[in-house]
Amino acid sequence: MFDFLFIPFTTDDIYWLEQWVDDWFFVAAITLFCLEMLRYAFKKQFSRTLFGDSVSNFITLVLFIGIIGLVALTYAGVFFYVYDNWRITELPVTMWSIIGCIVLADLAYYWEHRFLHKNGFAWATHTVHHSSPFFNISVAYRHGPMDWFFPLFFHLPLALIGFNPFVIFFAEIFVQVFQTLLHTESVKKFPKPIEAIFNTPSHHRVHHATNKQYLDKNYAGIFIIWDRMFGTFAKEEAPVSYGVFPRINSVNPIKIFFSGYSKLFSQIRHAPTWQHRINLLIKPPLWAWEQEQKLKKQKAQSIKPD
Template sequence: MDWLTEIWSVDDVWWLEAWIDDWFLVIALAFFVIELLRYAVKKQVTRNLLGDSLANFVTLAAFITIVAIVAAAYVGVFFYAYEFRLADLPISLWTILCCILLADLAYYWEHRFLHMNGFGWATHTVHHSSPHFNISVAYRHGPMDWFFPLFFYLPLALMGFHPFVIFLAEVVVQVYQTLLHTETVKRLPRPIEAIFNTPSHHRVHHATNKEYLDKNYAGILIIWDKMFGTFAEEKTTVRYGVFPRINSVNPVKVFFSGYMTLAKRLWHAPSWGYRWNLLVKSPRWAWQQEQATKPKA
């Protein structure tokens, strides 16, 4: 088992992360083509589907542009926190695997946080707003998606994991998540479904069905949802999207839809207390308040 503890260099970690980033995008695009062929065979290719898929990749480009602008500051925060680390953890396959496990747990809580308050949901709603579910949806990003992970992954630097190891762990979790956005794969063998997040579990997460709301936040391991009481099994047909629906494939409208909706709600709010609740309470609360005040037909 010496290979588990063999010391890696920072360059090795950087090379692995770059290799995953470069090749996985190619693999994901190839898989998306396969999905389009599946839609074609089933005669489900529509202008809305194609426009929505294009919008997904445009939001990805916008997100990458923002990340490029803030990247230096983002990386710098991790290296600054690393100066106050509690331990000097070596870079080895063993510590990388441990970091991935902890990053996966951090992802669960970050993901859950984004669903539980209005400010976080305003960026995350972009990812959920598509009425379709294919691998292009995995690239549908909101303008602040880079910001919130910082607070959940930063403790890993304080624990002693090198920032580059943390970034690699983030990439691994995100790459795994990307593969879950498909209707092509139905159910995997039961042992896999019991331990790992799967397309079936993630379809539940994207559902608007009442019984599926706020379920299955997991990244790689579905056991987090089972441990913390947020697991639901896919049993009925899933309906995708958000409330209120965007009903647009305009990438600009898609990208800023969450914060535009939040801004309108804040502007028309009846009091400052209501505005505060819009920011800190779940989007389900805001939706229920709007439905309660609508005039009955």
Template sequence: MEFMSEVFLARDLPYIEAWIDDNFLLIALAIFGLELVRYAFKKKLTMNLVGDSITNFITLGFLVIIIFFVGLAYLGAFYYFYNNWSITQLPITGWTILGGIILADLAYYWEHRFMHINGFAWGTHTVHHSSPHFNISVAYRFGPLDWLFPFFFYLPLVLLGFNPLLVLLCETIVQVYQTLLHTEAVKKLPRPFEAIFNTPSHHRVHHATNKQYIDKNYAGIFIIWDRMFGTFAREEEEVKYGVFPRINSVNPFKVYFSGYVKLTKQLWNAPSWGYRWNLLVKPPIWAWEQEQAAKKAAALKQ
């Protein structure tokens, strides 16, 4: 009986993931419609917000096109490592699904944190943070290399023996949960829930430009990772969204490539190859600090 349940779970994993992919976007669109009604009632519905939201969904379309071409290679690489390098091959059961979700969420935390502290990775992730608004459409605001970096953080799960299809399913579950966090309609949830799980309140902090909120709350499902690793911040003062400098555009192509256009300009104008290397590997705040120091030095010379 246990063997039959394992076969059933293994057989149905692709269908479960396909159902999530096919149906959750429709659910998200319905929720987004309700958010627009809420904005209208609060008299906050503007053409900029609508245009920004449309741009968000267009960047999702760009990502889908890329995944269409690289998706099989992504899965094929997982299976190569699974068949040749994994330390074991775990059966697909309720327990391995639960364990896979927890470990996938931990992998997401470190991937997300890396995207904020590495200049090259930030070039794609900054797109997600560049919206001055915060609603469920922002969850679908993607950059050109958002498909690349997760591979390296979820690969350890494959090497531990988790079936690649199960890893992709767990990755999808984490992403779906994350989608629901992009809203201002939900304030704070009951304290026990806020203590363990990521919530809209916690994720608003993550998208903030307020100084005390910068680089906080990287979690996917469980906020306990941020509490454990010292990156947690509670939502207190009003959140201001976006990045510096602001894009001030709803052109989907300008938004989509904005991070790497900025990085390319920085690399071109860099004073040395060492400076260029630091732009690629250090946190984006490093470049800002260098620019401020250069401005102060120039002011003192005058």
């Protein structure tokens, strides 16, 4: 009955499937984006800022693709090198192994995503994705310049286990495609069993929130069970406020694309000590913000009249 799950796939099959998902999904995403804009217009929420922000999101995607074009061969080469020389076993390419790889790639994505929020250097690229004050499907394409770099370290163990690199790349794309669909306010909540197992727009709205009770929650890609298991889940209850603090307040795609590292390098340049500079690179962004507030308070107290 389930024999089809064991039918072997060739690398050409996986590559074709990957290209098909990539190409057709982008067409679907643009269609959904247009429908969302019509919804905003109908609800009288459409504005020049919203439109400009959305256009900038797609331009950051173009900039990101340009960088990917420069590093793609090196990125893929690392996976193939590890797979060819250090794999523990060789898993056959079947529907079972593809499904298994997607589940493990989703777990890897959870920990990668969590790391991006807990490390200053990593947050400097990921903050770009969070910096929009809006939440629609175009935000899913809002990328930073180093977004290609960090997935390598978290997904490389899949090659060590024995998954074919083509299967790993497909799994990465599948998780990202699923994630893209979550960036919408048009869908409120799904039935409870779906909300309990899968990541949904409601759960992902929480992740993009600046509300204190929502900070650093819901890192999941496909399965929200990872957040429930590892204590990072929060349910959408209070209305969500999107963006980062302080806000960029710009729809200039170049400024948006480099905003995270521009801010980080400025902080490093003005840091009082070398230890502080190192901490800016390795500690969570919340630490940097708290230190900034502390320095401002100390400065204000020092200039108070006697």
